[in-house]
Amino acid sequence: MSTTPLSAASLDSKARAAPAQRYVQCASPTGLHRMAYTEWGDPGNPRVLVCVHGLTRTGRDFDRVAAALSDTYRVVCPDVVGRGLSDWLSDPNRYVVAQYVADMVTLIARLNVETVDWFGTSMGGLIGMTLAGLPGSPVRKLLVNDIGPHIEPDALVRIGGYVGKRAEFATVQEGVAHAAALATSFGPLTEEEWTEINAPLLRQREDGAWEFRYDPAIAVPFNAVTPDAAAAGEAALWQLFAAIEGPVLVVRGERSDLLSRETVSLMVQRGRSVKSAEIAGVGHAPAFLNVEQIALARQFFVGGALAS
Template structure:
């Protein structure tokens, strides 16, 4: 399939109902489902290349997590947290009528996958964690929190695209065409024709209200979740990642599901799966007998 079908599902938070948009590639009746879940300020379109390539084998579903892209925004931004996203994914899986699912999660999308995969009776068969683990580097979290909350507007697309490229250099080497897509996917125009990022600035609230104690508690909960996982797990790390430390990645190969670790050279946080050399090991892991 060369183009996805765009759909929506209604989800609920303590603040009320919200809409989650998702893209679906491949045969809608295929029982082999792959869920691809993006990072904190990204969108479902990030997976266009890998979804297209795997749609001959899978029904590939790529959601816009609430607050991003084509999805609605939460009325109360304190619920922009992993437990809410896990709840939304359970709603989506019910809509898909999927008994089992394989999962590819980049950064935040990986944390959501870990949250679901740690639950008894969960539907995850195989899990790919893209440059994320239970221990998050404080400097990287501070960097992310700082730029998420900035409401910056640009007078032209080119100016906005240059900004996206500048804050995304850790994605590694890409062609100008690929950078254009990476920018276009997360930019939109407001009513005045100004270009801005395609997410709710309220996403920053959980970062800004975090304390050293809450971060430490969150880390303990994430390690407990990881240790509870039993599904085959592939961990991908960008060689220069500032979010997933080498020591954390090494520990993840020894604990819980004892993830298989692959490191991509010349990439930071996070690999984009726009290139064959990044797609191939994911395909091989997911389709292994």
């Protein structure tokens, strides 16, 4: 299997390939909902990489990663329910990791494969850690991008300051700029890169104004978490993380306010087969748009284990 390093030219060439847009029907205690996902590469390839985004983002954050790894994988990038092109839930209290894990199990069943590899950014990493730690998990390899069982309280305050807040924009460019201002810690991205990952977050209303696609009600369970519930959830997630059998790579942004170096160290100690990497010059969370960051993911998923 080739592990030739990516060049900027080859990455740009791959990035021009369009994915297929698909949907899968999932269930919650209050009814059915559709989850959207984009699919890259050979649909018959049994080697599948699932890429799952952060709290208010979409699966289109992974377009470059998916294009670059579609030579090896069938890459599937869902819009978690309540985001992107997926349905909104009638009961906002179901916007929780347990529901998201159930939806991903349904997605994997639709893909008709026994195992998957997983790339999860922030919330997508929480979903991945939870699924990977369950008995009989289909997750074979797990890349966790700037998230861990312990989340720094200041980061939760920061996120709580914007999640669920309605905003409208006169133009898509204004919305892209607003989303970029909320995510400056992703890294020093170009205007074109911000447009690439932020335009899919927006939709135009009938009155011509633009707004975010995600359901503002995703903030309901986020804001309802008590200190006791947070502590219990963290303890449960540490237990699940320690049970993960396959290789895990924890990636941290050097300036992350959400994932501390101390938590990364504990993840390496408590996990069974955990390595870590830190990306200089960025915070929460590395965007994995540039060649070097994508090469890090490729090395883990395709090129074998990383050096300690």
